[in-house]
Amino acid sequence: MKTVVVKYLRAIIGVAVYLIVAYKIFGADKHFSFSELLERSHWGVLLVVTLLMPISWFFEALKWKVVVAEVQPLSIMDSWKSVWYGVAAGQLTPNRVGEPVGRAALLLPQHRARGVYAAAWCALSQQLATVSFGVVGVVVWLYAGLMLPGNIFVSNIAISLLVIFWVASVLLVVIAPNALFRLIVKIPYAKKWVGSSPQIFAHSKKVIAISVGLSLVRYFVFSTQFLLMLMALDVVAPLHLLYAAIWLTYLFSSAIPTFAWSEAGVRAGFSILFVGMITPNTAVVALAAMLLWIVNVGIPALVGAWVPWGRGGR
Numbered sequence: 001m002k003t004v005v006v007k008y009l010r011a012i013i014g015v016a017v018y019l020i021v022a023y024k025i026f027g028a029d030k031h032f033s034f035s036e037l038l039e040r041s042h043w044g045v046l047l048v049v050t051l052l053m054p055i056s057w058f059f060e061a062l063k064w065k066v067v068v069a070e071v072q073p074l075s076i077m078d079s080w081k082s083v084w085y086g087v088a089a090g091q092l093t094p095n096r097v098g099e100p101v102g103r104a105a106l107l108l109p110q111h112r113a114r115g116v117y118a119a120a121w122c123a124l125s126q127q128l129a130t131v132s133f134g135v136v137g138v139v140v141w142l143y144a145g146l147m148l149p150g151n152i153f154v155s156n157i158a159i160s161l162l163v164i165f166w167v168a169s170v171l172l173v174v175i176a177p178n179a180l181f182r183l184i185v186k187i188p189y190a191k192k193w194v195g196s197s198p199q200i201f202a203h204s205k206k207v208i209a210i211s212v213g214l215s216l217v218r219y220f221v222f223s224t225q226f227l228l229m230l231m232a233l234d235v236v237a238p239l240h241l242l243y244a245a246i247w248l249t250y251l252f253s254s255a256i257p258t259f260a261w262s263e264a265g266v267r268a269g270f271s272i273l274f275v276g277m278i279t280p281n282t283a284v285v286a287l288a289a290m291l292l293w294i295v296n297v298g299i300p301a302l303v304g305a306w307v308p309w310g311r312g313g314r
Contacts, residue, residue, distance in 0.1 A: 042232045058076075064083050066214075067211055071111050085105065087102070099123065125211045129219035133223065222296060223250070226288070226289070245271070248274045249270040249274050249289075264294075
């Protein structure tokens with residue numbers, strides 16, 4: 001029953017956000033014109049946004065190489081293939097829960113169980129970057145006198161405390177990885193797959209520091225991509241508020257249950273909410289979010305889906 005409710009909730013959220021985005025692009029702004037937008041676009045900046053995509057994924061591949069080295073050493077190219085195949089697998093499951101399994105699928109069979117754990121921990125280190133920058137975004141946002149979505153129901157202080165608790169929880173799991181493994185093996189199917197006596201290992205402080213550092217750098221890279229995409233489409237606003245709006249967009253969208261097909265719409269919806277508070281051009285904001293999702297997730301997923309065929313179809 002609970003599973004059915006969650007599925008319907010995700011479907012409702014997906015349909016709702018796409019309707020909102022469509023309204024903002026085609027209904028709210030009567031003067032919006034794609035032809036005029038193309039004329040005003042800064043194509044050099046759009047090229048930089050596209051070139052930053054492989055740089056962002058290089059940092060992720062390097063992080064995965066460092067983390068999974070304790071399970072199975074990989075070259076940077078094999079690590080990159082594993083990461084992009086995980087992206088492709090993640091698009092087939094709600095909230096990308098299949099991404100760790102996709103990454104581990106390209107490891108040797110005897111290493112895949114621990115590989116799933118390593119991939120889940122790797123994802124949490126990236127989530128730590130999301131919530132950390134999100135906290136900075138909350139502070140900047142409130143200092144500028146702007147409102148958070150929760151103002152309708154609760155105070156800004158309560159929202160801020162909730163975000164801080166979120167950061168602390170993710171940080172605890174990242175620095176105490178065994179806690180995550182013990183949680184995973186409590187799941188019946190996971191315990192059956194991993195085994196009754198799984199090899200629990202703790203990442204060294206060096207691995208944790210490198211992984212978190214790469215996560216923070218990568219987060220700043222794709223945040224800057226979003227900023228440049230907005231600037232390329234002629235969105236004008238104070239730089240610090242644009243960054244804060246982007247960080248809040250990623251923070252709140254990461255907490256919403258979605259399917260792969262609704263993820264871009266949810267992110268576009270939150271970008272309209274936050275960036276729309278500091279610029280009236282919401283149609284372009286929604287378009288920028290959708291385009292960036294295609295560049296950063298859509299293209300890697302399409303390429304990653306073909307990785308197993310390059311390995312002889314295994």
